[in-house]
Amino acid sequence: MSPRGCRHILANGKPCRATPMRDEPFCFWHSPAHEEEAAEARRLGGLRRRREKTVSGAYDFTGLGSVEAIRRILEIAILDSLGLDNSLARARVLIAGAQAATRLLETGELEARIAALETALESRRPTEPVEFDEAA
């Protein structure tokens, strides 16, 4: 039995190489002894991905990869909280959301200013790299 990795041969003809299960030459996904469990895990994974897609679509959520996307999450949390009865917890969520939004606005503004500076520098010196005076 190979100590290196799962011996299952994938559709592309290459070995799987995932960490094998203890006392087995195969990983969890390719172990004949765990076929049912692996199928159930795949099914649950599929359900989860479908649910994620549905929820993302319903909330117009595209992840946390940009200032815009993070703003969307804050909007959802704040709108949902505004719809609740007034309480100390609701007020805390709104204040925390406002604080997070303020930081996000600052970050977004800085990004825009840096982009504008970069564009200005590039248009000044189209070919030469920007040099800084180290003595200054």
Ligand SMILES: [Zn+2]
């Ligand atoms: Zn495998």
